[in-house]
Amino acid sequence: MRLVVNKIFLALSIFSAIIGLAFLGWILTTLFIKGLSSFHFSLFLNDLIDGGLRNLIVGQMILAGLASLIGIPLGMTAGIYIQEYGQGRYASIIRDLSDIMMSAPSIVIGAFVYAVVVVPTGGTSGWAGAIALAIMMIPVVINTTDSMLSLVPRELREAGIALGASKYKVIIDIVIKAAKVGIMTGILLAFARIIGETAPLLFTSETSNYFSLNLSESFPSLTVSIYDLANEPEESSRDLAWAASFILTVLVLIINLSGRFITRNKK
Amino acid sequence: MEKIFQKLSLASASLVFVLLIGIFITLFSAAKPAIDEFGFDFITNSDWNKEVVLDSPDTLESEDSIGVDDDMIDDEDDLILDEDDDMLLDDEDEAVTKTIYGGLVPIVGTLLTTIIALAFALPIAMGIAVFLAEIAPKNISNIVGIAIELLAAIPSIIFGMWGLYYFAPIVADLVGGYQVSLLTAGLVLGVMILPFMAAITRDSMNTTPAVLKESAYALGATKFEVIKDVIFPFSKVGIIGSIILALGRALGETMAVAFLIGSIFVLPDAINDPTISIPVAMANNFGEASGLGESALFYLALILFIISFAVISIAKFYFLKKAK
Numbered sequence: 028m029r030l031v032v033n034k035i036f037l038a039l040s041i042f043s044a045i046i047g048l049a050f051l052g053w054i055l056t057t058l059f060i061k062g063l064s065s066f067h068f069s070l071f072l073n074d075l076i077d078g079g080l081r082n083l084i085v086g087q088m089i090l091a092g093l094a095s096l097i098g099i100p101l102g103m104t105a106g107i108y109i110q111e112y113g114q115g116r117y118a119s120i121i122r123d124l125s126d127i128m129m130s131a132p133s134i135v136i137g138a139f140v141y142a143v144v145v146v147p148t149g150g151t152s153g154w155a156g157a158i159a160l161a162i163m164m165i166p167v168v169i170n171t172t173d174s175m176l177s178l179v180p181r182e183l184r185e186a187g188i189a190l191g192a193s194k195y196k197v198i199i200d201i202v203i204k205a206a207k208v209g210i211m212t213g214i215l216l217a218f219a220r221i222i223g224e225t226a227p228l229l230f231t232s233e234t235s236n237y238f239s240l241n242l243s244e245s246f247p248s249l250t251v252s253i254y255d256l257a258n259e260p261e262e263s264s265r266d267l268a269w270a271a272s273f274i275l276t277v278l279v280l281i282i283n284l285s286g287r288f289i290t291r292n293k294k
Numbered sequence: 295m296e297k298i299f300q301k302l303s304l305a306s307a308s309l310v311f312v313l314l315i316g317i318f319i320t321l322f323s324a325a326k327p328a329i330d331e332f333g334f335d336f337i338t339n340s341d342w343n344k345e346v347v348l349d350s351p352d353t354l355e356s357e358d359s360i361g362v363d364d365d366m367i368d369d370e371d372d373l374i375l376d377e378d379d380d381m382l383l384d385d386e387d388e389a390v391t392k393t394i395y396g397g398l399v400p401i402v403g404t405l406l407t408t409i410i411a412l413a414f415a416l417p418i419a420m421g422i423a424v425f426l427a428e429i430a431p432k433n434i435s436n437i438v439g440i441a442i443e444l445l446a447a448i449p450s451i452i453f454g455m456w457g458l459y460y461f462a463p464i465v466a467d468l469v470g471g472y473q474v475s476l477l478t479a480g481l482v483l484g485v486m487i488l489p490f491m492a493a494i495t496r497d498s499m500n501t502t503p504a505v506l507k508e509s510a511y512a513l514g515a516t517k518f519e520v521i522k523d524v525i526f527p528f529s530k531v532g533i534i535g536s537i538i539l540a541l542g543r544a545l546g547e548t549m550a551v552a553f554l555i556g557s558i559f560v561l562p563d564a565i566n567d568p569t570i571s572i573p574v575a576m577a578n579n580f581g582e583a584s585g586l587g588e589s590a591l592f593y594l595a596l597i598l599f600i601i602s603f604a605v606i607s608i609a610k611f612y613f614l615k616k617a618k
Contacts, residue, residue, distance in 0.1 A: 033516035043421025051445040108303035132546025134573040138595045139317045195299040223449025226548035283447045
């Protein structure tokens with residue numbers, strides 16, 4: 028009897044793993060079939076107004092890139108503070124708050140940026156979108172930096188200080204160097220996460236049918252346009268949405284996998 | 295230089311604090327008009343964007359005129375009454391009707407989709423976690439683990455589109471009812487939080503010391519018994535924390551739900567009726583909203599922020615801290 032119960036339990040567990048993988052397979056297959064059937068290289072050459080995706084892909088990259096430029100330095104220095112400088116309560120409160128912010132609803136971040144950036148500046152803009160994404164990114168970078176720095180052995184820091192290096196020299200030249208790979212992986216994963224975000228961009232950057240590099244007006248966003256296109260009745264719009272989703276997912280998965288690959292090589 | 299670097303890093307760290315307080319204050323002040331107008335009744339009121347006539351003497355008059363039997367006269371009466379109404383409107387102040395907003399429908403929608411998602415994802419996620427932590431050989435566990443984590447990396451908007459065009463029709467065929475409904479939205483949300491939940495549950499299970507498991511096996515316990523009597527009691531607190539964390543994620547999810555919930559401000563009678571959730575109400579109505587309507591959306595955002603803040607804090611500080 029015990030053995031039967033054991034068998035049933037193991038079977039159920041394996042079955043649920045199969046269900047999980049089946050969903051992954053189902054979603055990816057759908058994406059590949061629908062995405063590839065409407066995929067064409069001219070999508071990279073035309074803007075949305077001419078039935079292509081060029082402006083959207085470039086726009087999304089710029090938004091996520093700009094968010095990284097804002098978010099990575101802030102997140103890393105904050106992580107360094109928590110791990111290297113902060114003593115006692117304040118640092119641990121910041122760590123806890125950053126953990127909470129990491130799971131905060133992204134749409135609420137969007138509403139916040141709408142209130143503090145979009146309303147005062149008089150309209151949606153690329154800047155607002157990038158700021159919203161940066162706010163999403165900061166806690167993830169803090170978390171990675173914090174936990175990667177904590178893995179660096181104490182002796183390394185002590186050796187540096189014994190040689191007469193000042194603390195920031197030790198941090199920049201020794202501690203960060205030692206934790207470089209881990210931090211880079213974390214940043215790549217954070218980048219993969221924000222580049223697929225839609226909700227924080229809906230009312231901050233919105234989207235645009237035209238190619239634009241002007242960050243002070245509504246800015247083309249791949250994800251927001253996918254949402255718009257997918258809800259349109261015409262078959263052609265929806266096909267375009269599938270092609271865009273396919274490109275987005277491939278991009279996210281490549282970034283994600285390369286992040287994992289870097290860590291694996293290190294080990 | 296040293297001083298500058300230290301101050302700089304302190305400033306960045308404090309930014310987190312400032313941002314969180316800033317979000318709270320901003321949401322609160324933007325929601326203030328709606329909070330003043332509706333108070334806590336907002337949470338129990340199910341009418342959204344509804345025009346209501348304020349009590350005024352003319353409503354009594356029109357009730358009196360119903361008793362007239364001839365249609366023609368009735369019409370004429372109405373016409374006259376209408377003119378009277380207009381006159382009254384002009385005489386008194388303009389605000390005889392006002393628009394009211396209540397948050398009950400999106401609040402209920404948010405909670406119900408989350409519950410459905412949890413009910414669907416929980417058993418499967420536990421199964422996957424057990425499989426990854428205890429059953430699968432090391433190399434299979436690694437590969438499946440990465441696959442599950444990739445599922446977690448897929449942008450939520452993809453889940454929404456797939457859910458709407460491929461998953462929902464099948465569910466609707468099986469269960470009946472609409473393709474866009476509480477049920478399909480909850481299930482797709484469940485598929486979405488599944489990998490996240492499985493991954494962190496596996497991590498909790500992996501904290502069980504090998505010595506404990508080995509001693510149980512040495513006593514002749516089956517795998518099921520080891521999992522039930524050793525691993526689960528040991529990592530229980532961590533697992534509960536992981537589940538609550540996944541719940542926090544589900545509460546605030548926008549895009550996967552936006553495609554499937556139907557986006558109408560009506561309380562669902564059945565599980566396969568369409569309704570709306572807080573994030574979706576914001577996503578779909580923010581653009582057109584202004585004045586009190588916008589403020590009411592901020593009120594909803596504030597409620598969502600407080601709920602998820604509380605849920606995540608409980609998970610992080612009570613369960614996951616204890617698990618460490």
